[in-house]
Amino acid sequence: MTEYTVEFVGTGETITVSDKQTILKACIEEGIAQEYSCRVGMCLACSAEILEGDVTQPAARGLTDEEAERFALTCMARPQSDLKLDRGVYPPSIEGDAATAGTAADDD
Numbered sequence: 001m002t003e004y005t006v007e008f009v010g011t012g013e014t015i016t017v018s019d020k021q022t023i024l025k026a027c028i029e030e031g032i033a034q035e036y037s038c039r040v041g042m043c044l045a046c047s048a049e050i051l052e053g054d055v056t057q058p059a060a061r062g063l064t065d066e067e068a069e070r071f072a073l074t075c076m077a078r079p080q081s082d083l084k085l086d087r088g089v090y091p092p093s094i095e096g097d098a099a100t101a102g103t104a105a106d107d108d
């Protein structure tokens with residue numbers, strides 16, 4: 001098991017997360033107010049932008065391959081290096097869903 005430092009920019013919070021643990025689980029254990037909902041990689045509520053470092057998140061089904069390069073779903077993501085993350089930053093596809101829903105409502 002390897003442990004990495006995960007820093008949340010803007011808040012100054014830093015935690016240690018093992019490569020066997022999800023970032024969300026470590027946040028909950030450390031009392032960090034990371035948003036989440038589904039905890040199965042679908043809703044994007046737990047998203048964070050990856051500013052530095054690498055994660056593995058093969059089960060992050062809510063992200064496109066391109067988004068998974070830049071965003072971590074913390075409920076699924078395990079660190080592969082020290083990380084700098086910006087919590088509460090969402091991938092463009094979440095905006096697309098909202099826009100589509102709005103358009104559908106307007107058509108009714």
Ligand code: FES
Pocket residue numbers: 035036037038039040041042043044045046047062073074075076
């Ligand atoms: S909590 Fe839903 S994708 Fe992580």
